[in-house]
Amino acid sequence: MVDNSLSPHGGVLVERVAPPGTSGDRAGLGSLPQLPVRDQIARECVNIAYGFFSPLEGFMGLSDLDSVAREMTLESGYIWSIPILLDVSQDHLSVLGIGAGERVLLTYQDQPLATMDVWEVFTYDLESLAQNVYGTTDSAHPGVQRTYNYHDRFMSGPITLVNPPQINPPFDRFWKTPRQLRQEMEDLGWSRVVAHQTRNVPHAGHEWLMKGAWLAAEADGILVSAVIGEKKTGDYIDEAIVLAHDRLREAGFFRQDVHRTSTLLWDMRYAGPREAVFHALVRKNLGCTHHMFGRDHAGVGGYYDAYAAHKVFDQLPDLGIKSVLTLEWWYCPTCAGVAYEGLCGHQEQKQDLAGTLIRSIIQGGVEPAPTTLRREVLEVVRDCAEKYGFGSPFVGEKYLANRTPVMSMPKLELNGEGAGCTCMDK
Ligand SMILES: [Zn+2]
Secondary structure: OOOOOOOOOOOOOOOOEOOOOOOHHHOOHHHOEEEEOOHHHHHHHHHHHHOOOOOOOEEOOHHHHHHHHHHOEOOOOOEOOOOOOOEEOHHHHHHHOOOOOOEEEEEEOOEEEEEEEOOEEEOOOHHHHHHHHHOOOOOOOHHHHHHHOOOOEEEEEEEEEOOOOEEOOOHHHOOOOHHHHHHHHHHHOOOOEEEEEEOOOOOHHHHHHHHHHHHHOOOOEEEEEEEEOOOOOOOEOHHHHHHHHHHHHHOOOOOOOOEEEEEEEOOOOOOOHHHHHHHHHHHHHHOOOEEEEOOOOOOOOOOOOOOHHHHHHHHOOOOOOEEEEOOOEEEEOOOOEEEEOOOOOOHHHOEOOOHHHHHHHHHHOOOOOOOOOOHHHHHHHHHHHHHOOOOOOEOOHHHHHHOOOOEEOOOOOOOOOOEOOOOOOO
């Protein structure tokens, strides 16, 4: 085990972005074989390049993968819990003539994204990978499904971002690199920062979760870190999530100097306790000192104990970011407001504040009590439904097909002829 108390994870913030201009890392891009990558891989390239995934400098090789799968550590000894892999089919590699020792150009939306120095091309047993990471081989688990969908080879090696994507409104205000976030926290005078991971529009339970965690951590600030990635029907639309969280600050439910909303481009693996560890490491890289974990953090179905994410840290060395463990917040008619499981003695009267209840209120057109959902938040949710959601605050077919993407690739002219191929483009 390696001392993990340094900040960021691994001690150094990884930054692998080619400086602007056409010289240096961009020279000769046109002569590289081109490999189009899908949304997930593009997001992970961006995360590696800006240090969200420090100390990773590229996609994992066999020894790191094997160590992460079995021991939850990188080969270097640093804790790491979720494999970060670039999968590709052998057929595709053969067509492109790519192998170990080559440099390739990863492309996205038909534009250059990053270069990769290929160190290894390898295979790995996907069932054992699923068992180790997810604790199950059941393909009904979305993370296991994602694992089984990998192509038949993995390609490892460091990447360098050569064409930083443009983050589109309204996300541009909220997407910040770890370096930018660390600077902002310094400017705000924050030295103790508690991270709130979310994929939800905040109801009163979330608001109090944040307030309780801020008190428990004796924090200076709260960083909402909204996970933006692949969407499925019925999820809240991304725009509503970030704008509703920020509204809590704008409307003064959090003071201007204690609350910020940010985004993390990430496709949830639903790996329960392992994903909790991953979330802690990424937020540590953002500059957070504390991370809140509630009930069933990053879980799905009945695969994990409701408090597995609380227990996992007991078996790990100091990660340099502390867990703030919270029980449930619910609505209690006798307490006449939002109440905490650890305090309220009327458990038999508890009313669930979970998303499903709130959804039925929003969809049914009934005005929820401000004690369950702030009017200001409801207003944002309704505005977002009109402006971004094709009439609904929830993801539907129209949204999936027609939404403005979170990130777009600027045009980058290449010198020289590229050996393009689009058979993997999705
Ligand atoms: Zn009560």
